Amino acid sequence: MLRRNVESRDAQTRQMQDAVSNVEKHFGELCQVFAGYVRKKARLRDKADLLVNEINAYASTETPNLKHGLKNFAEEFAKLQDYRQAEVERLEAKVVEPLKTYGTIVKMKRAETELQRATMDATRTSRHLEETIDNFEKQKIKDIKNIFSEFITIEMLFHGKALEVYTAAYQNMQKIDEEEDLEIFRSSLYPPDYSTRLDIVRANSKSPLQRSLSAKCISGTAQQIPTSRIRKDQQDDDEEDDDELEVTEEEN
Amino acid sequence: MLRRNVESRDAQTRQMQDAVSNVEKHFGELCQVFAGYVRKKARLRDKADLLVNEINAYASTETPNLKHGLKNFAEEFAKLQDYRQAEVERLEAKVVEPLKTYGTIVKMKRAETELQRATMDATRTSRHLEETIDNFEKQKIKDIKNIFSEFITIEMLFHGKALEVYTAAYQNMQKIDEEEDLEIFRSSLYPPDYSTRLDIVRANSKSPLQRSLSAKCISGTAQQIPTSRIRKDQQDDDEEDDDELEVTEEEN
Numbered sequence: 001m002l003r004r005n006v007e008s009r010d011a012q013t014r015q016m017q018d019a020v021s022n023v024e025k026h027f028g029e030l031c032q033v034f035a036g037y038v039r040k041k042a043r044l045r046d047k048a049d050l051l052v053n054e055i056n057a058y059a060s061t062e063t064p065n066l067k068h069g070l071k072n073f074a075e076e077f078a079k080l081q082d083y084r085q086a087e088v089e090r091l092e093a094k095v096v097e098p099l100k101t102y103g104t105i106v107k108m109k110r111a112e113t114e115l116q117r118a119t120m121d122a123t124r125t126s127r128h129l130e131e132t133i134d135n136f137e138k139q140k141i142k143d144i145k146n147i148f149s150e151f152i153t154i155e156m157l158f159h160g161k162a163l164e165v166y167t168a169a170y171q172n173m174q175k176i177d178e179e180e181d182l183e184i185f186r187s188s189l190y191p192p193d194y195s196t197r198l199d200i201v202r203a204n205s206k207s208p209l210q211r212s213l214s215a216k217c218i219s220g221t222a223q224q225i226p227t228s229r230i231r232k233d234q235q236d237d238d239e240e241d242d243d244e245l246e247v248t249e250e251e252n
Numbered sequence: 253m254l255r256r257n258v259e260s261r262d263a264q265t266r267q268m269q270d271a272v273s274n275v276e277k278h279f280g281e282l283c284q285v286f287a288g289y290v291r292k293k294a295r296l297r298d299k300a301d302l303l304v305n306e307i308n309a310y311a312s313t314e315t316p317n318l319k320h321g322l323k324n325f326a327e328e329f330a331k332l333q334d335y336r337q338a339e340v341e342r343l344e345a346k347v348v349e350p351l352k353t354y355g356t357i358v359k360m361k362r363a364e365t366e367l368q369r370a371t372m373d374a375t376r377t378s379r380h381l382e383e384t385i386d387n388f389e390k391q392k393i394k395d396i397k398n399i400f401s402e403f404i405t406i407e408m409l410f411h412g413k414a415l416e417v418y419t420a421a422y423q424n425m426q427k428i429d430e431e432e433d434l435e436i437f438r439s440s441l442y443p444p445d446y447s448t449r450l451d452i453v454r455a456n457s458k459s460p461l462q463r464s465l466s467a468k469c470i471s472g473t474a475q476q477i478p479t480s481r482i483r484k485d486q487q488d489d490d491e492e493d494d495d496e497l498e499v500t501e502e503e504n
Contacts, residue, residue, distance in 0.1 A: 026310035031469035033306045037299040044292040045481070051285045058278035066393055073400060085481060100469050137437050141318055141430045148325060152422045159418065162411040170404045178393045185389050189264065189382060217283035217352050229297070229337060 012129045016113050019133065023140060024106045031099035034151075038091045045084045052078045063184050069176035076169040080162055087158040094150040098143065109136055264381045268365050271385065275392060276358045283351035286403075290343045297336045304330045315436050321428035328421040332414055339410040346402040350395065361388055 052074045059070035109132065116128050304326045311322035361384065368380050 022313050026306075026313060028469050029306050030303075030310060033299065033303045035469065037296070037303055040292065040296040040299045042481075044289070044296055047285065047289040047292045049481070051282075051289055054278075054281050054285045058282060061274050061278065063393075066396065069397075070400075096469075103469065134434075134438065138430070138434055141315075141428075141433055144318065145321075145425060145428055145430065148322075149422065149425050152418050152425060156415060156418045156422070159411045159414040163408060163415065166404050166408045166411065170401065170408070173397060173401050173404060176393075176397055178390070178397065181393055182386075182390055186386065189267065189385060217280050217287065217348075217355065229294075229301070 009129065012133065013113055016129060016133050016136075017110070019136065020106055020109050020113075023102065023136075027099050027102040027106075031096060031102075034091070034099060035096045038088055038096060041084065041091070042088050045081050045088065048077065048081045048084070052081065063181040065177045065181045069173060072172050073169050076165050076172070080165045083158055083161040083165075087154055090154045090157075091151065094154060095147055098147050098150075102143075264385065265365055268381060268385050268388075269362070271388065272358055272361050272365075275354065275388075279351050279354040279358075283348060283354075286343070286351060287348045290340055290348060293336065293343070294340050297333050297340065300329065300333045300336070304333065315433040317429045317433045321425060324424050325421050328417050328424070332417045335410055335413040335417075339406055342406045342409075343403065346406060347399055350399050350402075354395075357391075 055070055055074040055077070059067045059074065062070065112132055113129060116132070307322055307326040307329070311319045311326065314322065364384055365381060368384070
């Protein structure tokens with residue numbers, strides 16, 4: 001009877017250790033990949049912030065309707081980046097952090113089983129182990145469901161806001177009155193008082209105008225933007241050396 | 253009269269050159285930042301692909317309901333990445349490329365004005381210049397409206413699909429039967445035939461189980477994920493050296 005209990009206890013201890021090791025391994029890896037995913041979202045937000053600045057800079061040089069339309073778009077797009085920022089923070093708090101805290105839980109459970117095994121008699125230990133395993137498993141299923149549900153909810157919230165913002169932005173973009181802008185532009189072209197009118201147009205554009213096209217965006221060089229899907233053998237190569245030139249245009 | 257025309261022509265030539273330089277500068281910069289934005293989307297898709305692999309790897313070690321639920325989520329999430337891939341390709345074709353082709357247009361217009369100025373008589377040149385400027389301006393407003401509208405449409409299409417996919421994924425996640433999984437797990441724990449049952453559970457989990465938590469995702473180290481918004485003075489520093497460790501888990 002005692003031998004039977006000892007065998008049972010040892011088997012259960014092994015099973016508990018396997019379960020704990022498995023959670024330790026996979027939750028750790030999930031945590032890493034989710035964290036990487038969140039970082040990429042943050043990088044996308046950074047790029048979008050630069051885009052807002054550049055659109056505003058360009059808008060400042062344009063005729064009234066186009067200027068207004070572009071500034072309006074930049075504003076809406078900036079608002080979307082605030083939602084993206086909230087999304088990034090929520091994903092960190094509700095997905096990455098809970099997965100990270102499993103490291104502590106796992107350490108505690110491991111100590112618990114080892115302590116029980118070392119100090120208690122066979123029968124009591126066996127029952128205790130069953131309870132420990134059971135609680136651990138129960139909590140784990142609950143937690144994984146919860147973490148993934150949070151992930152989905154946070155993502156949905158952002159995508160919903162994005163649809164909302166873009167719908168308004170699209171309508172505003174369509175409303176830009178091309179004809180009126182063209183009239184304004186034309187009226188600045190013709191004599192008699194063209195030099196004064198020229199000044200009006202010039203005042204609208206940034207000076208000095210320098211040529212600052214990067215090689216990447218000059219037509220004819222046909223440089224390929226490396227956005228193709230990564231292959232399996234490149235998955236751990238995450239360097240982003242394709243961003244050698246950045247726009248540092250100030251918003252105005 | 254001739255002197256007046258010459259003055260007018262010179263002023264118009266200057267204005268044309270300014271307009272062309274302005275477009276060259278800003279379209280080039282917009283092209284760069286949009287290209288960077290699209291690259292970040294592609295990087296996000298890469299991370300999401302890794303996440304799909306890791307969720308599948310973890311699912312394979314789990315009890316039936318949780319396994320099914322996680323595999324289902326991975327499948328939906330993978331589908332979303334295909335939409336993201338389509339989004340990336342469309343943004344390249346409809347936003348980045350048209351902005352890039354402006355390099356060619358600008359070069360042609362510059363040659364056109366210089367040729368007109370050098371070879372034609374003052375009156376004809378002046379009228380020609382007006383037409384050239386007018387067409388250029390007209391086309392530019394039309395193009396910029398079109399490029400931004402394409403951008404918004406492509407983004408909306410993706411966000412709409414994302415909402416659709418996540419809605420289904422959320423419902424499936426909620427449906428995971430925790431109690432049944434717990435019963436299955438328990439039935440594998442208890443004697444008399446626990447060693448056989450143990451084998452069933454073990455067959456479900458990957459072997460050998462090794463500990464592979466990265467330092468980043470071990471609780472207690474409290475390492476901060478650098479996702480905070482970039483400051484103005486860091487905008488051109490786009491290195492992503494925070495991804496030193498990647499998961500290369502194969503899908504199974």
